[in-house]
Amino acid sequence: MTTSALPVLTAFEQSPDGGRGLARDMRVRWALEEVGQPYELRPLSFAAMKSAAHRALHPFGQIPTYQDGELRLFESGAIVLHLAERHPGLLPAEANARARAIAWIFAALNTVEPPILDLFNAKVLEREQPWHRQRLPLVEERVRQRLDDLSARLGGADWLEAGFSAGDLMMISVLLRLRPSGLLDGNPALGAYIARGESRPAYQRAFASQALPS
Amino acid sequence: MTTSALPVLTAFEQSPDGGRGLARDMRVRWALEEVGQPYELRPLSFAAMKSAAHRALHPFGQIPTYQDGELRLFESGAIVLHLAERHPGLLPAEANARARAIAWIFAALNTVEPPILDLFNAKVLEREQPWHRQRLPLVEERVRQRLDDLSARLGGADWLEAGFSAGDLMMISVLLRLRPSGLLDGNPALGAYIARGESRPAYQRAFASQALPS
Structure with missing residues (x-):
C-alpha cells in the first residue's frame, strides 16, 4: 500500500457502463467535488477488485473504497456521509x-x-x-x-x-x-x-x- | 398528530412475519433498548400506512417512523444512526x-x-x-x-x-x-x-x- 498526501479513491479501470457515470464511485467523486476535496484516483481491474489486498479494504470485493491517512472506508453511502460531515456544503447545520x-x-x-x-x-x-x-x-x-x-x-x-x-x-x-x-x-x-x-x-x-x- | 413526552415509533399493527422480529421496526426497537431510551409505540394498520397523514411522515408509506419533539425521521438506517450518534453505547468514540x-x-x-x-x-x-x-x-x-x-x-x-x-x-x-x-x-x-x-x-x-x- 503506497502512502499518499491526498485521499485515495478506487474506481473501475474499465467501468461496465462505458463512462456514463453510473458506477458507485461517481457519487463519491461528486461529493468530493462539492466539498472541494482533491483526491487521487486509483483505477482497479476486475481481477484486482477480487484480490486479497483489495478485499482487506472492501470485504465484498467492490468499488469504491476511500483511504485518508489511517482511515479506510468502503460503501459509497458511508464515504459520502463521512465527507458531508467533515466539510461544509452537503448537510444543513441545524x-x-x-x-x-x-x-x-x-x-x-x-x-x-x-x-x-x-x-x-x-x-x-x-x-x-x-x-x-x-x-x-x-x-x-x-x-x-x-x-x-x-x-x-x-x-x-x-x-x-x-x-x-x-x-x-x-x-x-x-x-x-x-x-x-x-x-x-x-x-x-x-x-x-x-x-x-x-x-x-x-x-x-x-x-x-x-x-x-x- | 398528538404530542407525546416520549419519542414515538411506528410499527406494523399486524406484522406480516407474525411476530418473528423480522420487520424493520425491530432494528430501531433494538437500538432504543441498547441506549436505554424509552419510547411510545404507535401500531399502524396497512390502510393507515398508506394514508396521507402517514405519508407526510414516510414518503414511501412504510414503517418505521420516529418522532422526537420537532424531529420526524423515516428509514430504519437513519433512525438507528440518529440514536447511535446521540447516545453512548452504539458507536466508538474515536x-x-x-x-x-x-x-x-x-x-x-x-x-x-x-x-x-x-x-x-x-x-x-x-x-x-x-x-x-x-x-x-x-x-x-x-x-x-x-x-x-x-x-x-x-x-x-x-x-x-x-x-x-x-x-x-x-x-x-x-x-x-x-x-x-x-x-x-x-x-x-x-x-x-x-x-x-x-x-x-x-x-x-x-x-x-x-x-x-x-
Missing part, C-alpha cells in the same frame, strides 16, 4: 434538518436503489433466461411505485428538503442508474430534479473526470 | 473507528440486504409465477455470495470491528431476515454471530416487545 438530509441518503440506498438493482439484474444478468420477457414488467412496476412516491413527495420543490444536500446527491445518483431503462421518461418532475443535479458544476467536474480514459 | 462502524450500517443496508429483499420477492411475491422454481437457485446464489464474503471478513471475531456497534446491530438485523430461508444453516460462523446479537439483553427486550400482541 440538527433536525441534518438528520433529515441523512435520512434521504438511506432512502436512496435502502428503499429506492434495491428495486433498481433488481431491474439491472433482470435486464442484464437474466437477459438470456427464459423468464426474462415475462418477468420484466413486474420488476419495472416495483421501480415505478418508488418513483411515483418520490415524485409525489418532491412535488414542485427543487430539492427533497430546504436546500441541496447529500441526500439529493445520493438520490439523484441512484435515479441516474435508471436512465438507460427509459423508466424516467414518464416522470418529468423527476427528470427535472435529476437535471438540476447534473447541472451543478461539481457534478459536471466529477462526470468529466470519470468519462476520460484513465 | 473518529476513524466511528466512521468504520457506520460503514457497516451502510454495508448491511446497501450490499447485504438488497439480495435478501430479492430473495423475499422471489419466495413470497413471485411464488405463484411460472419461473419461481427455476429462478430461485440463482437468487439464492447471490445471497450466498454475500454471506461468504461477510463470513470471510468476520473470521473468528465476535463482531465486525473491535466491539459491538450499530454496524453489528444492523447487519444482524438484516441477516435475521434470512433465517426462514434456511440459507444461514450452511454458515455456522454467521449463525454464531447472529446468536451473539440475539443473546444481548437489549435484543431480547426488543424482541419481547414486538412479539406481544399490541
